Amino acid sequence: MILLAALMLAEVFAADAMVMIVVHAPGEHEEIHINPLQITHLHSSRTKNREMTEETECVIAMSDGRYVSSVESCDKVREMIKGLEDGKY
Numbered sequence: 001m002i003l004l005a006a007l008m009l010a011e012v013f014a015a016d017a018m019v020m021i022v023v024h025a026p027g028e029h030e031e032i033h034i035n036p037l038q039i040t041h042l043h044s045s046r047t048k049n050r051e052m053t054e055e056t057e058c059v060i061a062m063s064d065g066r067y068v069s070s071v072e073s074c075d076k077v078r079e080m081i082k083g084l085e086d087g088k089y
Contacts, residue, residue, distance in 0.1 A: 021080040023070040026055035032070070036081045038063045042074040 020033040043059040058074040059067050070077060 019084055021077070021084065023058075023060070023068065023072050023077060023080075026053040026069055026071055029071065032068055034060065034062075034068060036084060039081070042077055044074045045069075 018035055021036055023032050023034060024030065025032055040061045040063050043061065045056045045059055053069070055071050056069040058070045058072060058077055060070055060077065061067055072080075
């Protein structure tokens with residue numbers, strides 16, 4: 001009975017596991033872990049402006065209103081998200 005309860009509990013935690021993608025910040029290239037379910041849109045920084053560093057390739061808009069600058073291209077970020085959906089990562 002205890003084993004069955006433990007297995008059921010493990011299934012619940014596995015189903016609720018949070019999956020993150022990892023992008024790198026401009027500058028020191030620190031890892032930033034992002035929940036892809038919280039991404040609202042991706043914006044390519046090909047049109048550079050003064051508020052972004054030269055290294056920024058993609059600006060990731062989050063559901064909490066924050067923005068994350070990434071040295072990875074938006075295509076690469078999309079590829080990572082798609083890879084999670086396809087079970088590649």
